[in-house]
Amino acid sequence: MTPADLSLTVLHAVRRAVDDGALRVDVPPTVKVERARPGGVGEYASNVALTLARSAGRTALDVAGILEKRLRDAPGLQAVDVTGPGFLNFTLRSDAGGELVRAVREAGDAYGSGTALAGLIVRFADLTESRALLVTETVVRLLRSQGADAGFRRDERTPEESVAPRSVAEPVDPTAGPSVASRSVAEPVDAGPPAAPPTPPRLGERIHVHPGDYDPDTLGVDAARWALLRAAPQDRPLDGPPLLVQHERNSLFRVRYAHSRVRRLLANAAQLGFEPAYETPVHAPELLGVLGDHPVALLTAARHRAPDRVARHLEATADALLAFQHTVLPLGDEKPSAAHRSRLALAEAAGTVLAGGLSVLGISAPERI
Structure with missing residues (x-):
């Protein structure tokens, strides 16, 4: 179960409680779930009961108890606990990693795309400053990946009215609609109360950007973009020359190196005669956690107009993968097993997330470094 699936599962529980009269509230359009904090119970948590308590005229603990009864037998959930003043805490089944890996493999580089921002229309002001243009184009790509209609004001003008300034990197169209497995945590469900009125278009929006020079001639495209987008x-912006050094202190190098390691793991596994296949649970909570959080990271970055959130998430994914990669291949005379095939499938999914995230930033994901 991915965080997107968990969010929808909780939302359906709220709807069932309303439908059978246990709760008298307006069903919210979305339910937020997030990683449980250190020392907490389970892997994910939600404060939905606290947000509904006032309108329901009941305590948050009462609301949480009502929802907990409707979540006990939900597929993919091993346990649901109520803690504190009314937080719902979720422990996923041991095979949840398999569902996540299958979701990533099915969606490919489009994993994390969704329709949470469908109906939102944003037109950004025309720009000439290098970094502002690069950041805004990346935000446009993020917004489109979440279903928004985003672009520049110049896109709405006729050629006689305006000549579009040369772009640092042309925004790419997002892939076609996402699969069910890759839905965003905020994706509307297919049934419920009447839809809210359309969001008024936001025309001429600007992002506050500290100026910075785009210098692909000196740094290359990838380092030049990372320098302006990572901060x-x-x-x-980041200092450019350190981004050319192949060292673990170089965040761009770590992310791209992690992707290249996945490609080498796949090649080495093929030489040993086995392929990725998630057949048995893999204990890699940190790596599974960041992969599951990828849709949330993309959606949050789009909403906050903050590509740096994607870059930071890619760093966390790379670090978790590099710590995990040593367990993937057999050692010595060890024969490939279901555990190795499953670990390889998880590593492959991480590589897919890294490649997709780098693509959103307009940065290449090399096969070899």
């Missing part, structure tokens, strides 16, 4: 838009 928060309002912060100074």
